[in-house]
Amino acid sequence: MREWESVIGLEVHLQLKTGTKVWCGCSADYDNADANTHTCPICLGHPGALPKLNKKVVEYAVKAALALNCNINKESSFDRKNYFYPDTPKNYQITQFDKSYAEKGFLEFKLNSGRMVKVGITKVQIEEDAAKSIHAEHESLINFNRASIPLIEIISDPDMRSSEEAYEYLNTLKTVIKYTGVSDVSMELGSLRCDANISVMEKGATKFGTRVEVKNLNSFKAVARAIDYEIGRQIETIENGGKIDQETRLWDEESQTTKVMRSKEQAMDYRYFPEPDLLKLVITDEQIEKIRETMPESKAEKMERFLKDYELPEYDANLLCDSMELADYFEEAVKVSKNSKTCANFIITEVMRVLKDQNITIESFMITPAHLGKIISLIDNGTISSKIAKEVFEIKLNDERDPEVIVKEKGMVQVADSSLIESMVDEVIANNPKMVEDYKNSDEGRKPRVLKGLMGQVMKLSKGKANPTLVTEIMTKKLS
Numbered sequence: 328m329r330e331w332e333s334v335i336g337l338e339v340h341l342q343l344k345t346g347t348k349v350w351c352g353c354s355a356d357y358d359n360a361d362a363n364t365h366t367c368p369i370c371l372g373h374p375g376a377l378p379k380l381n382k383k384v385v386e387y388a389v390k391a392a393l394a395l396n397c398n399i400n401k402e403s404s405f406d407r408k409n410y411f412y413p414d415t416p417k418n419y420q421i422t423q424f425d426k427s428y429a430e431k432g433f434l435e436f437k438l439n440s441g442r443m444v445k446v447g448i449t450k451v452q453i454e455e456d457a458a459k460s461i462h463a464e465h466e467s468l469i470n471f472n473r474a475s476i477p478l479i480e481i482i483s484d485p486d487m488r489s490s491e492e493a494y495e496y497l498n499t500l501k502t503v504i505k506y507t508g509v510s511d512v513s514m515e516l517g518s519l520r521c522d523a524n525i526s527v528m529e530k531g532a533t534k535f536g537t538r539v540e541v542k543n544l545n546s547f548k549a550v551a552r553a554i555d556y557e558i559g560r561q562i563e564t565i566e567n568g569g570k571i572d573q574e575t576r577l578w579d580e581e582s583q584t585t586k587v588m589r590s591k592e593q594a595m596d597y598r599y600f601p602e603p604d605l606l607k608l609v610i611t612d613e614q615i616e617k618i619r620e621t622m623p624e625s626k627a628e629k630m631e632r633f634l635k636d637y638e639l640p641e642y643d644a645n646l647l648c649d650s651m652e653l654a655d656y657f658e659e660a661v662k663v664s665k666n667s668k669t670c671a672n673f674i675i676t677e678v679m680r681v682l683k684d685q686n687i688t689i690e691s692f693m694i695t696p697a698h699l700g701k702i703i704s705l706i707d708n709g710t711i712s713s714k715i716a717k718e719v720f721e722i723k724l725n726d727e728r729d730p731e732v733i734v735k736e737k738g739m740v741q742v743a744d745s746s747l748i749e750s751m752v753d754e755v756i757a758n759n760p761k762m763v764e765d766y767k768n769s770d771e772g773r774k775p776r777v778l779k780g781l782m783g784q785v786m787k788l789s790k791g792k793a794n795p796t797l798v799t800e801i802m803t804k805k806l807s
């Protein structure tokens with residue numbers, strides 16, 4: 328049996344949410360506007376129209392590159408990538424081919440097994456998006472609102488060895504960039520796109536095999552599945568005496584396979600040459616420092632703050648900080664409840680369960696953080712038990728009113744009236760002579776267990792509303 332190793336590199340395109348396009352002042356909001364309304368002679372590629380680099384694009388691109396641990400090049404330049412396609416009005420794309428603005432970065436992440444992986448980032452370049460083609464049944468339409476939306480392309484080193492590593496690399500990249508606020512990083516919205524370069528070689532070999540590029544990947548899961556499929560296909564081809572062609576393939580979601588898009592013979596010759604209409608891009612140390620100072624808190628920094636300020640266990644802090652929105656939700660809830668530990672527990676168990684069941688994110692979760700904080704305050708000030716709190720939580724999923732109003736209306740307030748609890752304890756003792764007998768005959772080791780059973784009866788009788796501390800106190804006194 329020959330043993331194989333796979334080699335994977337990823338190319339990720341991210342749209343920067345700068346508000347305006349990269350070479351002109353047109354609005355970069357392309358989905359919420361009528362088609363072809365956010366256009367001008369520059370982004371439509373009219374002859375004689377000159378591009379002018381958007382300052383904010385540079386700022387956002389530098390923020391992203393710093394978050395990816397890259398070196399920022401003081402001087403870089405733009406090039407033309409020539410190809411004729413209806414979605415490219417100039418018949419070329421302006422990109423950075425020879426010298427990009429950032430290079431030599433890395434991302435580090437932990438796999439499920441606990442193993443740390445470090446993936447190098449070859450370079451990051453600034454470029455422009457193409458227009459959007461819409462293929463209908465009898466016609467093809469083009470929306471130029473998307474033409475010249477700013478993009479950065481993040482090219483990784485071929486450092487990944489499995490689909491799991493590629494999947495985690497993408498998740499980490501998404502979180503890291505999301506924290507910078509420069510992109511929505513959403514594959515669903517089209518602001519993140521990914522192509523994968525995949526090859527296989529015999530284990531221990533030093534020379535990589537022929538690589539295949541896979542496009543048309545529309546989710547992180549699809550990236551992982553396409554990689555697994557390609558690795559299998561390539562190994563099978565070689566073991567059967569065939570050879571791998573350098574080609575571009577498309578992932579087909581329906582058949583869960585990749586299909587040839589173009590082979591090496593048809594490979595595009597882009598005839599790159601320096602863009603004569605744009606000056607060199609110069610970024611000074613002062614500019615880099617200024618941008619660094621405006622960088623928002625990173626995930627690692629937020630984690631550290633959560634461990635220190637809220638005294639959360641590392642596991643909880645990591646789960647909460649994985650999504651910036653979830654971390655914000657937690658902090659808002661703590662502001663109201665002043666109880667970080669219960670808030671974290673409630674979010675991790677109850678809130679995250681609902682998010683998973685309903686397949687939604689925290690942004691569309693129906694309970695506001697202030698109301699969740701209020702439910703927790705109601706436990707802490709003795710108004711409701713934690714068991715009742717879970718019931719209030721379930722009601723709140725379909726009820727926008729203040730938790731306090733719900734608790735009052737449904738008569739859920741905890742019973743802390745000792746004479747009322749005493750009468751319930753008496754009732755339970757009278758109705759469970761066997762358990763009482765058992766308690767009296769038990770040794771100290773067994774006693775607490777029997778007591779718990781009896782207490783459970785009182786809680787049941789009170790419909791979960793009896794104050795558990797009082798019940799224990801009264802029950803123990805009555806039994807001794």
Ligand SMILES: [Zn+2]
Pocket residue numbers: 348351352353365366367368369370371
């Ligand atoms: Zn324009």
